[in-house]
Amino acid sequence: xxSSSQNFTKITLEDFPNLKKNKIGIVVSEWNKDxxxxxxxxxxxxxxxxxxxxxxxxxxxxxxxxELVYGCKELSKQNLDAIIAIGCVIKGETDHYDFICNAxxxxxxxxxxxxxxxxxxxxxxxxxKNQSLDRSGxxxxxxxxxxAIAALKxxxxx
Ligand code: DLZ
Numbered sequence: 423x424x425s426s427s428q429n430f431t432k433i434t435l436e437d438f439p440n441l442k443k444n445k446i447g448i449v450v451s452e453w454n455k456d457x458x459x460x461x462x463x464x465x466x467x468x469x470x471x472x473x474x475x476x477x478x479x480x481x482x483x484x485x486x487x488x489e490l491v492y493g494c495k496e497l498s499k500q501n502l503d504a505i506i507a508i509g510c511v512i513k514g515e516t517d518h519y520d521f522i523c524n525a526x527x528x529x530x531x532x533x534x535x536x537x538x539x540x541x542x543x544x545x546x547x548x549x550x551k552n553q554s555l556d557r558s559g560x561x562x563x564x565x566x567x568x569x570a571i572a573a574l575k576x577x578x579x580x
Contacts, residue, residue, distance in 0.1 A: 430568065430571055433571060435472060435473070438473060441474050441574070444474055444503045445500075445502045445503055446480070446502060446503060446504050447479075447481075447497040447498075447506070448482070448506045448508060449483075449494050449505065449506070449508065450462050450509075451486050451545075453485065454512060457510040457551075457554045457555070460564065460566070461546070461565060463566065464559060464567040465566035465567060465569055466566075472570075472571075472574055474574075482496075486522070488522050490508075490509050491529030494507050495537075502539060503580075504574075505542065505573075506541075506569045507526070507543060508544045509545040510546040510554050511526070511547050512550065523547045540573065540579075542572045543569075544566055544569035
């Protein structure tokens with residue numbers, strides 16, 4: 423299996439020596455829950471591996487990826503250091519896929535402009551379920567774990 427962090431510069435525990443007090447919000451979409459649950463597990467495990475306390479990870483569920491933006495906006499009012507938005511949009515027979523992908527990616531980009539904390543984009547936008555399975559703990563790693571690393575890097579950036 424590919425390393426979940428191979429697209430990023432390699433990091434070690436020493437890169438993030440003191441994350442005991444940092445708080446991270448994760449907003450997760452219920453749509454395609456089998457996939458988003460795996461992404462959530464990947465993110466949570468990676469955050470804990472690097473020293474974030476489990477009680478400092480606030481997880482909130484929303485119905486679908488379209489609602490991730492509102493969920494992240496609400497969580498951004500709490501005392502958190504970063505937010506990860508987790509969703510999975512799979513192409514169907516209509517244009518719904520394009521509308522949701524555009525809305526959620528633009529919405530999260532806007533939050534990154536308006537909020538004082540980073541909002542990490544962990545939304546799979548796949549053409550079929552196999553692509554999503556490959557990226558949520560399958561042969562292409564776990565994008566949730568990659569999103570967790572991105573969140574930690576952005577906390578240290580700040
Ligand atoms: C309606 C819909 C469809 C067709 N497909 C997906 C999807 O693949 N992934 C996803 O996260 N959500 C989907 N949704 C639900 C929308 O995101 C949203 O929850 C509803 O349109 C209600 O606003």
